[in-house]
Amino acid sequence: MKNKILNSFGLKKNNSKIDGIHFITAFPKSGSSFISLVISDLLGYPIRDLIYSHFREQDIYLPELNKYLNQNIVSKHHTLATEPNIDILKENNIHPIILIRNLADVVISLRDHIVKTLKWPHFEVPLDFDQWNDKDQFNFLIEMAIPWYIFFYVSWRKVEKENKLRTKFICYEEFNQRPLEVFKQIFVHYNLNIDEDKILASMNNVKSMSKNKNRLNKGIIDRSSKLLTVDQINKIHDYTKFYPNIDFEPIL
Numbered sequence: 001m002k003n004k005i006l007n008s009f010g011l012k013k014n015n016s017k018i019d020g021i022h023f024i025t026a027f028p029k030s031g032s033s034f035i036s037l038v039i040s041d042l043l044g045y046p047i048r049d050l051i052y053s054h055f056r057e058q059d060i061y062l063p064e065l066n067k068y069l070n071q072n073i074v075s076k077h078h079t080l081a082t083e084p085n086i087d088i089l090k091e092n093n094i095h096p097i098i099l100i101r102n103l104a105d106v107v108i109s110l111r112d113h114i115v116k117t118l119k120w121p122h123f124e125v126p127l128d129f130d131q132w133n134d135k136d137q138f139n140f141l142i143e144m145a146i147p148w149y150i151f152f153y154v155s156w157r158k159v160e161k162e163n164k165l166r167t168k169f170i171c172y173e174e175f176n177q178r179p180l181e182v183f184k185q186i187f188v189h190y191n192l193n194i195d196e197d198k199i200l201a202s203m204n205n206v207k208s209m210s211k212n213k214n215r216l217n218k219g220i221i222d223r224s225s226k227l228l229t230v231d232q233i234n235k236i237h238d239y240t241k242f243y244p245n246i247d248f249e250p251i252l
Contacts, residue, residue: 104224
């Protein structure tokens with residue numbers, strides 16, 4: 001039955017096992033909503049949460065995951081590579097896609113998001129944040145948000161280096177420029193060969209959704225070069241010096 005379903009979507013199964021849970025963990029503001037929606041649309045798998053709350057997205061919530069162990073789902077969160085999370089992923093044969101993005105550009109997109117909501121799970125947003133000038137907003141986010149992004153990135157690079165899980169890193173910048181090629185890489189990671197026309201059709205389906213659903217942002221690369229000062233960009237780079245054995249080039 002499973003092969004019949006796959007064939008109906010123009011999919012071909014490789015010899016390797018297809019994961020029931022297609023898990024994406026991402027930098028916030030790195031295109032994870034669009035990517036997960038395309039995967040869901042193409043495979044016909046629903047998107048489900050594996051967390052207790054979106055204000056606790058750093059941790060997989062085992063009781064929630066247990067609901068879907070015998071199902072095919074797509075799940076995307078901003079999950080750190082902590083030992084408990086890695087143990088859960090290994091135990092359940094889940095091989096994550098990891099989405100990353102240039103840190104300076106993240107600051108710009110994050111500001112655009114937070115001024116609308118005044119909420120964020122990793123720090124308390126001042127109630128008058130939306131009234132601050134650009135420089136103060138960006139300084140605040142560099143101080144408060146970037147350390148968490150460094151934690152996320154370092155934790156997953158260590159998993160990759162130590163070969164604890166089969167992982168696949170995807171750069172937002174590459175996806176922005178070559179989305180079809182990146183989706184092909186993602187499906188290879190999932191042990192699936194998928195016709196290009198099927199991928200393109202699902203991409204168009206998601207693009208046609210309302211912005212509230214597909215959450216497409218400006219998608220402009222290197223906005224930070226025009227909006228951040230040299231000192232601000234240098235401050236972002238300074239956070240990486242504490243991890244000399246980690247290659248930060250993909251996010252700087």
